[in-house]
Amino acid sequence: MYSLDQRVMESSCSLGQIRQINEEEQAEESTGQLQVRVEDTVIIVDRAVLEQHCEYFRALFRSGMKDSQLNELHLQGLKARGFLITMAVAREEQPSLQDADELVEAAECAAFLQVDVLVQYLIDILDTDNCVLLYHTAAAYGLRSLFHSAALFICDAYSDLEEAVKTLPEELIDYVESLTPASFVALGTHSPSMKILQDCYRTVFYLDEKPGTWKYLTDLPTDASTSMAGVTVVQNRLYIVGGVRGVSKETVDFSFCYDTETNAWSMFDGPQQSRYNFTLIGHNGHLYAIGGEYEKRIMSSVETCDVSTGAWRFCKHAPRTVAAAASTVARRRIFVCFWKPPDTTDIYEYSPKNDEWMFLTTMVKPQSYGHCMVAHGDNLYVMRNGPCDDFLRCLVDCYNITRGQWTALPGHYVNSRGALFTAMVRGNSAFTVNRNLTLEYVICGDKWKPRRQMTGFPRSGSLWTCLLRLPKNADTLQEAEAEEVQEIDGKVENVQDPKGLTHPA
Numbered sequence: 308m309y310s311l312d313q314r315v316m317e318s319s320c321s322l323g324q325i326r327q328i329n330e331e332e333q334a335e336e337s338t339g340q341l342q343v344r345v346e347d348t349v350i351i352v353d354r355a356v357l358e359q360h361c362e363y364f365r366a367l368f369r370s371g372m373k374d375s376q377l378n379e380l381h382l383q384g385l386k387a388r389g390f391l392i393t394m395a396v397a398r399e400e401q402p403s404l405q406d407a408d409e410l411v412e413a414a415e416c417a418a419f420l421q422v423d424v425l426v427q428y429l430i431d432i433l434d435t436d437n438c439v440l441l442y443h444t445a446a447a448y449g450l451r452s453l454f455h456s457a458a459l460f461i462c463d464a465y466s467d468l469e470e471a472v473k474t475l476p477e478e479l480i481d482y483v484e485s486l487t488p489a490s491f492v493a494l495g496t497h498s499p500s501m502k503i504l505q506d507c508y509r510t511v512f513y514l515d516e517k518p519g520t521w522k523y524l525t526d527l528p529t530d531a532s533t534s535m536a537g538v539t540v541v542q543n544r545l546y547i548v549g550g551v552r553g554v555s556k557e558t559v560d561f562s563f564c565y566d567t568e569t570n571a572w573s574m575f576d577g578p579q580q581s582r583y584n585f586t587l588i589g590h591n592g593h594l595y596a597i598g599g600e601y602e603k604r605i606m607s608s609v610e611t612c613d614v615s616t617g618a619w620r621f622c623k624h625a626p627r628t629v630a631a632a633a634s635t636v637a638r639r640r641i642f643v644c645f646w647k648p649p650d651t652t653d654i655y656e657y658s659p660k661n662d663e664w665m666f667l668t669t670m671v672k673p674q675s676y677g678h679c680m681v682a683h684g685d686n687l688y689v690m691r692n693g694p695c696d697d698f699l700r701c702l703v704d705c706y707n708i709t710r711g712q713w714t715a716l717p718g719h720y721v722n723s724r725g726a727l728f729t730a731m732v733r734g735n736s737a738f739t740v741n742r743n744l745t746l747e748y749v750i751c752g753d754k755w756k757p758r759r760q761m762t763g764f765p766r767s768g769s770l771w772t773c774l775l776r777l778p779k780n781a782d783t784l785q786e787a788e789a790e791e792v793q794e795i796d797g798k799v800e801n802v803q804d805p806k807g808l809t810h811p812a
Contacts (some may be wrong), residue, residue: 312425342379348387349379352394360397362421389416400743401638401685401709410437413443418448430456431638435464435735436683439471459776462486464734466809467749486690489774490514491731491738491745492545496769497527497582498534498552500558508766510566511545513777514738514745518691519761521745524777525565528572532559535631537587537596538771539545541614545775546594551583558583560599562594562612575617576747578610580692586632588641595622597643598629611659623662633689637682637708642667646676652689654706667704670713675702681732685709688737690720690730703755716754729772740764740772 343350352579353394357364382390389412395402404410410429417425429441430453444450444571461468461483472480491514514520527533532550536559539546545565551558558581564573578596583597585606594612596619598605605628621630626645633644633648641657652670657663675692678701682688685708693700703716731737737748737755744765748755764770 308515343378343390344381345387345390350387350390356392356394356397360422360424360600361393376786382391385416385419386412389413389483392416393420393422393425396425397422401428403633403709404432404437407437407440410440414441414444414448414450414453417447417453418450424449426453428637429453433457433460434451438464439468439475441689442483443475443479443723458483458486460734461526463488464736467735478526487776489733489776491733491739491740491772492524492775493521493764493770493772494527494533494538495766496534496771497532498550499530499532513775514740514761514805516761519745519759521762521765525570525572528563528574530559530561530574531563531572533771534584535587535600537594538773539587539589539594540775541589541594542592543776545612545773546589546614548587548596549577549583549585549599556583557745562617564614567775576619578612578619578624579621580608580610581607582606582608584630586634588634588636588643590636590641590659591639595657595659596640597634597657598625598632602782607745609657622659623664624665626653626666633677633680635680635682635687636684637687640708642680642682642687644677644680648676649674652677652691654689667708668711668713670704670706672702674703678728679730681730681737683732684733685738688716690728707755714742714753720755724754729770731772731774733774734785738772740770745812779786 328803337747339354340351341354343352354364354368354435358546359365389410392402392409392413393416394406400765404413413425416422417429423604433441433456438457438460441453442461445454445457461472465472465483466486469537472483480525492511493514494511495508504682511527512526513523513524515522527547529689531547533547533554536549536550537546537548546562547565549559560577560581562575562577565571566573580601582596582599582601586597588595588597592614594614596610596612597696598607598609600606606744607625607628609622609623609625610619625643629645632646643655643657643661645653645655647653650673652672652675654667654670656667658665670689670691672691677689677691678688679690686707689704689706690701691704693702701720703720705714706712707714711715723772730737732738732750735750736758737750739746739748745761745763747758747761749758
């Protein structure tokens with residue numbers, strides 16, 4: 308027989324075990340599946356996914372309210388299709404949103420449930436077909452980041468959207484017109500200058516599209532090199548990293564940043580590994596220096612720099628050694644071309660989140676490799692040599708990252724008429740430039756169609772190009788500085804007008 312004390316002890320142990328079991332069951336419920344009723348549809352979802360991506364559900368689950376313990380919740384005022392789209396994006400899927408109602412319902416869910424990943428997905432898929440609708444919808448639901456991004460997209464593609472913009476409320480039109488479109492910016496290849504000399508050729512220009520001429524933007528810092536350097540844009544700032552001095556290829560171990568708002572340069576440390584002829588990519592507040600050369604040795608090392616701190620750190624090595632690789636960013640994803648002579652170009656994706664390299668696809672073309680790669684929507688466009696290793700007649704191949712399919716654009720793109728060794732995409736336009744002319748293509752369907760021809764770049768040699776959104780008062784500031792440049796070297800060839808340093812076509 309048990310004593311009373313023994314029975315009380317066993318009873319208390321049993322109650323403790325029961326309490327532990329109940330807590331474990333509640334924990335399983337909080338991390339298990341949940342039925343969500345939207346309209347007449349019951350959707351089974353993962354609580355963990357909801358808590359991770361939906362601020363609405365995160366607050367509910369952590370509130371301790373009675374509803375947070377239920378196995379079924381009823382969402383009122385939303386559409387089932389919009390919630391299904393929300394969950395697909397939360398699971399890192401990429402649903403195709405073509406229908407106007409789908410876009411509106413997705414934006415409605417993003418606002419009501421406070422789903423940041425869905426807002427970012429809507430920003431990613433902005434194009435000339437949906438940007439006006441998403442702009443208006445974002446204004447209605449208070450999605451500030453989508454609202455601003457759509458407004459910038461409309462501003463950049465205004466000539467293609469002018470009629471559609473007229474249907475918007477006046478205050479929305481005014482906001483778009485208060486913004487400035489991204490400008491096509493170019494700079495030549497230069498070694499560091501001598502401090503005692505004023506080098507008028509070490510200048511950065513931007514394209515004034517109304518007259519179709521190039522205008523002075525800023526001078527390169529004295530110690531900056533654009534010869535075999537890395538050049539890119541992050542958060543509307545121009546970055547020049549590394550490079551070499553002279554034929555000895557002595558490395559420049561500093562980085563330079565041009566701020567469009569202050570019209571000033573700053574300097575910070577270069578990568579920990581000295582390198583030149585590497586690939587520099589700007590993405591999500593970071594610089595990525597991939598591969599390159601040092602002391603005539605090609606490398607596979609990769610470094611990243613948080614531009615807010617200027618600190619560099621090493622990342623996972625590239626799949627193989629690489630120098631001057633073509634690269635681009637599409638849908639916030641980084642893609643890099645790796646050439647295997649003589650016929651194979653492998654495209655890899657680098658994931659900063661996981662610090663991983665993932666093989667994507669292979670392009671096999673005789674005697675050819677990717678000179679340049681740009682992105683438009685979910686398409687990667689690779690500019691490569693033409694027949695018989697002919698780099699003067701480029702061919703363009705397109706890879707769709709959603710469907711995983713290659714297509715070839717018909718016809719040749721003659722390099723003497725549009726220097727496809729460098730190109731930038733803005734809206735539906737692709738800008739290319741060489742000394743003879745600047746050419747804008749419109750990207751439509753399965754081809755690039757020439758839209759307009761403008762003055763060529765007013766300097767000889769290889770070019771770097773990028774897109775920068777300049778302040779509204781940029782013209783006044785740049786004209787004043789251009790006059791100073793002209794006074795310093797009034798005999799510089801091709802400088803004809805301080806309002807637009809042009810080279811005759």
